[in-house]
Amino acid sequence: xxxxxxxxxxxxxxxxxxxxxxxxxxxxxxxxxxxxxxxxxxxxxxxxxxxxxxxxxxxxxxxxxxxxxxxxxxxxxxxxxxxxxxxxxxxxxxxxxxxxxxxxxxxxxxxxxxxxxxxxxxxxxxxxxxxxxxxxxxxxxxxxxxxxxxxxxxxxxxxxxxxxxxxxxxxxxxxxxxxxxxxxxxxxxxxxxxxxxxxxxxxxxxxxxxxxxxxxxxxxxxxxxxxxxxxxxxxxxxxxxxxxxxxxxxxxxxxxxxxxxxxxxxxxxxxxxxxxxxxxxx
Numbered sequence: 001x002x003x004x005x006x007x008x009x010x011x012x013x014x015x016x017x018x019x020x021x022x023x024x025x026x027x028x029x030x031x032x033x034x035x036x037x038x039x040x041x042x043x044x045x046x047x048x049x050x051x052x053x054x055x056x057x058x059x060x061x062x063x064x065x066x067x068x069x070x071x072x073x074x075x076x077x078x079x080x081x082x083x084x085x086x087x088x089x090x091x092x093x094x095x096x097x098x099x100x101x102x103x104x105x106x107x108x109x110x111x112x113x114x115x116x117x118x119x120x121x122x123x124x125x126x127x128x129x130x131x132x133x134x135x136x137x138x139x140x141x142x143x144x145x146x147x148x149x150x151x152x153x154x155x156x157x158x159x160x161x162x163x164x165x166x167x168x169x170x171x172x173x174x175x176x177x178x179x180x181x182x183x184x185x186x187x188x189x190x191x192x193x194x195x196x197x198x199x200x201x202x203x204x205x206x207x208x209x210x211x212x213x214x215x216x217x218x219x220x221x222x223x224x225x226x227x228x229x230x231x232x233x234x235x236x237x238x239x240x241x242x243x244x245x246x247x248x249x250x251x252x253x254x255x256x257x258x259x260x261x262x263x264x265x266x267x268x269x270x271x272x273x274x275x276x277x278x279x280x281x282x
Contacts, residue, residue, distance in 0.1 A: 007019040007021070007037070009274070015033070017056075024045040025048060026047045027048050030055050042070065046080075049086075050083075050192025051142065079110055081118060085111070116131070117129045132145070133147065145197055151182050156179055186206065202234070205240045207242045207244065208242070211247035212228055212245035212273070215249075219249075228259060232267065248275070
């Protein structure tokens with residue numbers, strides 16, 4: 001059985017949450033996340049909120065309350081990262097703390113800004129971290145998208161055409177650090193709610209999770225969410241390996257494959273979607 005990487009539920013206007021299992025991260029915390037994830041919520045180490053709309057934060061109270069009243073380990077802190085200056089999130093977190101004034105674990109609220117690095121793991125020359133970027137959603141609510149990035153090593157450009165035998169010889173003579181270079185690789189990009197991210201923010205990402213509220217651009221009345229046509233263009237410009245559409249309006253339930261049928265023949269990346277009535281796993 002393949003290892004779970006992502007578990008996602010997303011129904012526009014109702015609830016959105018994304019669990020990234022390798023680093024025990026929950027992106028957003030919409031209604032029903034605890035009910036669906038059940039005991040897996042105790043594994044959550046970090047919560048990254050994209051913005052303060054209720055369909056993205058309402059499930060946070062249940063996570064905190066359930067964890068506080070469980071029989072399991074209460075020593076581990078829970079860190080909630082959110083866009084700096086987002087008053088809706090701050091007021092919600094204040095309420096949760098007041099409603100749970102007997103908390104038996106540390107609930108840490110940490111505001112963050114674009115381009116900060118939040119390290120998840122560091123060991124030797126390896127590191128994995130989150131970098132937030134600003135997205136366009138509503139004027140009233142400061143919103144962020146997130147990149148999960150890790151450092152990797154690759155052969156320096158001047159050695160790209162060398163044979164494996166030559167590379168092995170140089171490695172023994174000079175050391176692998178001298179013939180390789182460190183670079184940053186986006187392994188996951190989460191858009192959050194947005195009119196559409198800058199393709200550069202997802203450049204060469206392995207997986208782009210992009211909201212796609214509208215499968216028809218003509219169905220959109222306000223410029224606060226993205227359409228399928230726009231998201232496909234963003235993913236193409238960003239040169240991503242896989243695109244996962246989420247935050248799809250329930251008006252398209254049962255019809256999504258029809259909208260994607262012809263598109264799949266014209267794109268170079270894999271494409272999946274989170275049906276608004278089904279929990280998605282990868």
